[in-house]
Amino acid sequence: MPAVAPIEIAQAREAPLSAAGREAVFETRGLTVSYGKALAVAGVDLSIYRNLVTAIIGPSGCGKSTYLRSLNRMNDLIPAARVEGEVLYHGQNIYADGVDPVEVRRRIGMVFQKPNPFPKSIYDNVAWGLRVLGMKDDLDGRVERALTQAALWDEVKDRLKKGAFGLSGGQQQRLCLARAIAVEPDVVLLDEPASALDPIATSKIEDLMHELKNEYTLVIVTHNMQQAARVADMTAFFTLERSESGGHGVLVEYDETPKIFTQPSDKRTEGYVTGRFG
Amino acid sequence: MAADAGRYTLTLSRRTKRRKAVNLLMQGIATLAALSAVAVLALVIASVAERGAGALSWDFFTKTAATFGESGGGVANALVGSLVLVALATAMALPVGVLIAIYVSEFAKPRIADASKLVLDVLNGLPSIIIGVFVYGLLVVGSGQAAWKGSFALAIIMLPLVARSTQEVLALVPATLREGALALGASRWRTVLGVVLPTSLGGILTGTVLAVARAAGETAPLLFVTSIAANTVTWDPRQPVLSIPVDIFALSESPDPADHARAWALALVLISFILVASLTARAALVRYRSRLER
Amino acid sequence: MNAVTSTPAAAAVRSRRRLGDRFGDLALHGLTAAATLAAFALLGGIAWKIFDLAHPAISRFGLGFVTHQGWDAIHNKFGALDLIWGTALTSFLALLIAAPVSIAIGLYLSELAPRGIRLVIATLVELLAAIPSVVLGLWGILVLGPFVGKHVEPWLHAHLGFIPLFDSSAENSGILIAVLVLTIMVVPICSSICRELFTNVPTELEEGALALGATRWEMVRGVVLPYTRTGVSAALILGLGRAVGEAIAVTMVIGAGYGIHWSLFRTGDTLASKIAAQYQGAASNIQLASLVYLAAILLVISLLVNIAAQVIVRRFSHQRLAGS
Numbered sequence: 036m037p038a039v040a041p042i043e044i045a046q047a048r049e050a051p052l053s054a055a056g057r058e059a060v061f062e063t064r065g066l067t068v069s070y071g072k073a074l075a076v077a078g079v080d081l082s083i084y085r086n087l088v089t090a091i092i093g094p095s096g097c098g099k100s101t102y103l104r105s106l107n108r109m110n111d112l113i114p115a116a117r118v119e120g121e122v123l124y125h126g127q128n129i130y131a132d133g134v135d136p137v138e139v140r141r142r143i144g145m146v147f148q149k150p151n152p153f154p155k156s157i158y159d160n161v162a163w164g165l166r167v168l169g170m171k172d173d174l175d176g177r178v179e180r181a182l183t184q185a186a187l188w189d190e191v192k193d194r195l196k197k198g199a200f201g202l203s204g205g206q207q208q209r210l211c212l213a214r215a216i217a218v219e220p221d222v223v224l225l226d227e228p229a230s231a232l233d234p235i236a237t238s239k240i241e242d243l244m245h246e247l248k249n250e251y252t253l254v255i256v257t258h259n260m261q262q263a264a265r266v267a268d269m270t271a272f273f274t275l276e277r278s279e280s281g282g283h284g285v286l287v288e289y290d291e292t293p294k295i296f297t298q299p300s301d302k303r304t305e306g307y308v309t310g311r312f313g
Numbered sequence: 314m315a316a317d318a319g320r321y322t323l324t325l326s327r328r329t330k331r332r333k334a335v336n337l338l339m340q341g342i343a344t345l346a347a348l349s350a351v352a353v354l355a356l357v358i359a360s361v362a363e364r365g366a367g368a369l370s371w372d373f374f375t376k377t378a379a380t381f382g383e384s385g386g387g388v389a390n391a392l393v394g395s396l397v398l399v400a401l402a403t404a405m406a407l408p409v410g411v412l413i414a415i416y417v418s419e420f421a422k423p424r425i426a427d428a429s430k431l432v433l434d435v436l437n438g439l440p441s442i443i444i445g446v447f448v449y450g451l452l453v454v455g456s457g458q459a460a461w462k463g464s465f466a467l468a469i470i471m472l473p474l475v476a477r478s479t480q481e482v483l484a485l486v487p488a489t490l491r492e493g494a495l496a497l498g499a500s501r502w503r504t505v506l507g508v509v510l511p512t513s514l515g516g517i518l519t520g521t522v523l524a525v526a527r528a529a530g531e532t533a534p535l536l537f538v539t540s541i542a543a544n545t546v547t548w549d550p551r552q553p554v555l556s557i558p559v560d561i562f563a564l565s566e567s568p569d570p571a572d573h574a575r576a577w578a579l580a581l582v583l584i585s586f587i588l589v590a591s592l593t594a595r596a597a598l599v600r601y602r603s604r605l606e607r
Numbered sequence: 608m609n610a611v612t613s614t615p616a617a618a619a620v621r622s623r624r625r626l627g628d629r630f631g632d633l634a635l636h637g638l639t640a641a642a643t644l645a646a647f648a649l650l651g652g653i654a655w656k657i658f659d660l661a662h663p664a665i666s667r668f669g670l671g672f673v674t675h676q677g678w679d680a681i682h683n684k685f686g687a688l689d690l691i692w693g694t695a696l697t698s699f700l701a702l703l704i705a706a707p708v709s710i711a712i713g714l715y716l717s718e719l720a721p722r723g724i725r726l727v728i729a730t731l732v733e734l735l736a737a738i739p740s741v742v743l744g745l746w747g748i749l750v751l752g753p754f755v756g757k758h759v760e761p762w763l764h765a766h767l768g769f770i771p772l773f774d775s776s777a778e779n780s781g782i783l784i785a786v787l788v789l790t791i792m793v794v795p796i797c798s799s800i801c802r803e804l805f806t807n808v809p810t811e812l813e814e815g816a817l818a819l820g821a822t823r824w825e826m827v828r829g830v831v832l833p834y835t836r837t838g839v840s841a842a843l844i845l846g847l848g849r850a851v852g853e854a855i856a857v858t859m860v861i862g863a864g865y866g867i868h869w870s871l872f873r874t875g876d877t878l879a880s881k882i883a884a885q886y887q888g889a890a891s892n893i894q895l896a897s898l899v900y901l902a903a904i905l906l907v908i909s910l911l912v913n914i915a916a917q918v919i920v921r922r923f924s925h926q927r928l929a930g931s
Contacts, residue, residue, distance in 0.1 A: 447652075
């Protein structure tokens with residue numbers, strides 16, 4: 036089956052939601068991240084809007100994941116990482132002095148590229164975060180709701196006490212999603228969530244995203260343009276800018292998804308989405 | 314939006330503050346544990362250095378113990394004894410250890426290799442006093458103590474160390490090196506002796522140095538095998554010899570403070586050797602490993 | 608093949624070479640296999656010789672030796688019970704202290720320490736393991752013993768004397784000092800194994816926990832410790848084996864006492880330390896055989912402990928590979 040061009044997907048899908056009138060959950064101003072001396076991503080000004088799916092696309096190495104991880108201060112875990120600029124979460128800079136990353140991450144969840152369930156039972160995978168964060172009332176109910184929202188409940192309800200490693204890759208990833216939304220975050224960040232999955236599992240995740248955006252704000256990094264065209268309401272295109280020290284990522288264009296794929300304003304965007312490069 | 318502001322605030326809730334306090338406490342405990350270990354090391358080394366330095370002298374290194382009643386004298390017989398014991402033990406353990414490592418790494422089927430490693434690890438974990446009793450029963454009963462019998466006991470202790478460390482170094486030699494030699498038409502034994510072994514020489518050397526450092530400090534295997542010796546310096550392995558650790562052990566049982574001072578001085582010599590040998594061997598091993606893995 | 612290599616002389620050289628190679632391969636294979644066989648034989652030989660030497664005592668006392676209390680050289684009635692108790696008491700207490708300390712140090716070195724000093728502190732802790740037991744024993748009798756006897760034990764007796772552990776008067780040698788010395792020997796071994804285990808926990812597992820908003824400690828408690836549970840147990844069992852087998856340092860500080868009691872301040876003895884204490888010779892053949900009987904019991908305990916630890920380590924690593 037020949038690959039469907041993103042531009043056709045974008046034209047064929049139902050109209051995405053508009054950002055007009057929505058609150059900006061995130062606003063990054065001049066966000067620059069470097070690892071030691073090497074610049075990874077520079078000067079990104081971007082706003083993420085409430086209850087939308089925002090996709091970040093671009094060639095590999097252009098800092099998409101780095102940008103995503105700076106939204107929940109996961110870059111703090113890398114010793115050489117340095118963050119400049121501001122990341123405003125509902126108007127508060129999450130990198131300000133006195134802001135604890137623990138508090139930040141409680142409200143901004145993350146699903147990783149490779150499914151990483153804990154070496155615990157399926158039930159405990161979801162319940163662990165709830166227990167740690169003190170949301171222990173009606174634990175069973177919360178676990179069931181989270182698994183239902185992740186479209187996994189029916190498949191695991193009879194084996195909640197079994198180990199999570201017994202699940203398939205796609206099921207494990209939905210478990211990781213359930214675990215993230217169980218603690219009632221505001222935003223869920225997804226770093227190439229389907230890249231390690233087969234097409235069927237991938238489409239299940241994509242369908243989920245349409246449902247989940249009613250309750251959460253989703254930001255997804257993906258190297259798959261068709262995926263962005265299918266799920267995203269807004270799309271941001273990053274690219275690599277050459278410099279003396281190598282290359283770093285910059286934001287090129289950010290707009291409603293159909294526009295990015297059908298009438299991009301920047302030549303670099305056009306080159307990428309039509310497949311002429313990268 | 315104002316109503317939501319409370320919901321999205323990033324200031325710490327009381328619960329989070331408590332969790333952070335617990336986190337800090339645990340970090341403090343872990344740091345304390347690590348610092349305690351370092352402190353104990355420092356304490357022991359400081360005690361030995363402080364109490365042992367005073368008794369060090371030229372006589373200390375060159376004379377043997379004074380006859381009963383006289384002061385002065387030294388520990389030359391123990392120093393020479395240790396030298397003889399460890400040198401002979403290394404000569405026994407090194408070839409056998411390397412041969413075992415070659416077998417496990419180049420020839421053995423996986424099942425046998427695993428079993429061999431298990432045997433080596435179990436040998437390594439045996440209490441050294443048991444090895445002393447074994448050698449006593451095997452060699453000393455009926456024929457008396459001798460230095461070479463002590464070396465045999467030390468060699469049993471060194472063997473698993475040399476074999477395991479050599480095997481680990483052999484495993485690091487890239488497969489491409491072996492394959493290159495074999496592709497040229499070289500036979501198995503030429504490849505091993507001419508290519509693999511020379512590449513591993515650095516690692517084998519450092520592993521041996523670490524085994525020597527261990528053997529130099531062992532007391533228990535020698536107690537029944539070579540501990541009652543004449544008070545003269547002897548290089549003859551057929552005679553029983555005194556060694557540094559056994560001398561420390563014997564001197565510690567004496568009520569005489571002069572003997573204690575000598576024990577501290579011997580301990581200072583012993584740990585100086587061991588610490589210097591261990592540190593240089595480890596540093597060399599790290600550098601050697603990174604060169605191989607490049 | 609050109610003119611030079613196809614002459615009969617060249618062919619003869621080649622076939623001689625091939626024969627030499629085949630012989631060399633066989634010789635190397637045989638030699639190395641023999642060396643390995645020797646290692647197996649050594650282990651078996653040690654076990655056999657020990658039981659052989661102990662035979663006079665085993666046939667005289669039988670298994671009752673293990674349950675008989677008292678070591679009477681005058682009437683040649685010997686029993687191992689005091690020593691088995693001493694071994695158990697000192698080793699388990701030492702492990703009780705060493706276990707949390709080792710885990711804490713392992714966590715410090717894998718999660719907490721700043722990159723720069725991580726290697727330094729790890730090396731220093733490993734150097735503690737390199738200190739010979741006779742030196743630790745010397746430090747034990749002449750430095751630690753008097754300190755504990757003059758300051759620690761009286762304090763413990765005064766404030767906690769109602770606990771049977773602390774109920775007798777203080778001395779400069781005894782079970783408590785032996786426990787402390789054993790702890791110092793066990794901690795470096797266990798902590799370096801723990802450090803490796805904790806460092807090998809996959810980063811994505813740790814990130815998954817932290818991304819939920821957990822603190823570092825909560826992540827350790829919820830992910831790192833459960834993940835490494837089996838390996839840590841094996842490390843602790845190995846440490847126990849070390850404590851059980853230590854003869855020199857223990858005999859120097861434990862004071863050669865008797866009796867089955869809980870009081871830590873009194874003197875005592877263990878299997879290994881009793882054997883070491885009588886190195887200058889036994890009064891009678893049966894006494895010697897009884898000492899070797901002690902060694903046989905020690906050998907059995909040590910083999911069980913070490914093999915158990917090694918088996919757990921091997922099963923654990925297979926499990927890891929299968930699960931991921």
